[in-house]
Amino acid sequence: MISKKVLVVVDDVGNNKNLTSLQLVIDNCAKNTTSKSKVLVNCRNWQYLKSHVNKAGKVVMKFLEEEQARELFMFHAFGNANRVLTKDVKDICTKIIETCEGLPLSLKVLGSFLCNTEELESWEGALSKLKNGQSVTGGNDNEELWSKLKICYDYLDKQHQSMFLDIACFLGGLKINTICRMWSGDYLHPKSELQILQHRSLIQWAEGGILYIHEQLQDMGRNIAMELPIINRFIWKNNNPNSFLQKNEVNTILF
Incomplete structure (x- = not known):
């Protein structure tokens, strides 16, 4: 029986399979030790963690003061x-x-x-x-x-990637209820879909029900949007929209 007390830190666990394997190791070690060791796991997606950690064990990392x-x-x-x-x-x-x-x-x-x-x-x-x-x-x-910064975006499906780009280009700083009303025709449960982006640390709920997106994540999203094929491109900069309007490929423009 092991009695040595240790602190184990596991950074950036990428998926539920990794967490399940880690849980098996932790459970096995717990059976063979009398010490009260601690395990800290860092993950970008609370959806993965919540089946392994109770709410009391959840710590949301804040940005530096x-x-x-x-x-x-x-x-x-x-x-x-x-x-x-x-x-x-x-x-x-x-x-x-x-x-x-x-x-x-x-x-x-x-x-x-x-x-x-x-x-x-x-x-x-x-x-x-x-x-x-x-x-x-x-x-x-x-x-x-x-x-x-783009890792979390890459792991989203096409629908949630599109939602994130909408937020980065147009919707950051609006009230969540307002955004949900705007999306009610496109998404069955927009608030639940937004929570997926929140769980992946791409957006946050700010005071007063405001949707907050970090400035650099916003910049990243806008960069991605500008690199999209012309048929899917967002025109969010007031540079020269007429050059796009003259092309037959553009179907929808959101100002």
Whole structure:
């Protein structure tokens, strides 16, 4: 009989099969130990976890507070969270941190990219690309930043992908009841469908029944929408809609 107390952390469990296998291991270990060990499991989808964890064991991870976000970004950008900055660099740092909205992955990627970069133009360029959902370095940083954010989207079926793109392009910030009325003709139970997106951490319920989508997930969704084939493309930017109206392929335009 084992008496040693341990903490096991399992990150980013992808599907129910993985969780079932993990549960079997945990149950087997529990039979052979007298210690009160702990197992922490991180999963993007509560639907997978809820059959293995009771509600009391559920912890919804929040985004970093402003000071925590600043410390993480400063550590990766300067190697020192207490680095004294010039006013111009301090201002651009604040804007980048605000745009990341407490998302640790974004803060880490941006901070690492800007490490040892002194030209203010590079910082401003990185901020501009971040806001527009573009590759920060022009290289493979999308593989770490945007592609990882896109994992939950890729696992959705076509219906829920379409719902997410609607939200990213048009509906973020509206009341959930309003959105459900708008979708009542397209989806049988729109609120239940929205909860699937919530369980996958793509949207959140905000105070007052408002649907909230993180700015970077919104940017990701808009980028995806702009890359769709012309017949399915969303026209959400006020650039040149006439160029689309002149094409016979476009069936529906939502302004």
